[in-house]
Amino acid sequence: MRKLTPLRPWQVLNRYLYELDLAGTRYTVEVDIADDDVAKLYADGRLVSTLDLPASFAVGDGRIDVAASLYGVTRVHFSRRDGVGRRLTPVRGTLEDRRRRLGERHPVLSRVIGWVAIVLLIVNLILAVPFALEIVTEIPVVAERFGTFVSPIQLPVWANTPLLLAGIVAAMERALTLRHNKILDMETIWTSM
Structure with missing residues (x-):
């Protein structure tokens, strides 16, 4: 064994x-x-x-x-x-143990980190939805039936990259504390596309 x-x-x-x-x-x-x-x-x-x-x-x-x-x-x-x-x-x-001990020793800091992670994931989710719609409407069958959609939000690479990295760190923070929400923690949509 x-x-x-x-x-x-x-x-x-x-x-x-x-x-x-x-x-x-x-x-x-x-x-x-x-x-x-x-x-x-x-x-x-x-x-x-x-x-x-x-x-x-x-x-x-x-x-x-x-x-x-x-x-x-x-x-x-x-x-x-x-x-x-x-x-x-x-x-x-x-890492989960270290994060748990940080929460016990510094509860206010722990809550701030948790809320920052939530805000980052919400921002990423809001920015990702129009981008996802744009990708879906580029599929020929969808484009023929419904037309195409162009996202009104076009971020430059210098803004997209930090948002991607911040979303990954925020998702890892949520996993470290065993917090999960079906909508909020959607594998950080940016990395799924």
Whole structure:
């Protein structure tokens, strides 16, 4: 049986580790986005299951649900059969753990970072919608039926590039804190196009 390897400093951007102590067993969930779209479950450091994402592992008197996006884990939650649940704790040394500790030590700064991320994603979303419509209306079948649309917002490269990078950082911030909204966190539309 394969053992859980320690987190290496160069893996913090692609390897996500969360743990849960339950009935004398320490469960660890590993998602490595550089290693396929799978989640691995370890019990006391030994691999017990590997599932495609989104995953649902049966453990003890409940299950651990895991989901991920392009920017990190969006859900890692334990739910008992009676409906009571909680998030798993990030393993010490991960970026998620560092972000959690920042929030505990500096709650005001943490909230400001969270709100800035939301604003950046909203701006990116607002700017991306006309751009997406323009691309869709360039498809011949759509253009013939509805005509073409030209986005009224044409940003130069010097403005587009920082917005793209800020959107990626904002999406990563949301993933670090396990915050996810279907509309707001749409894989940062800029990178999807």
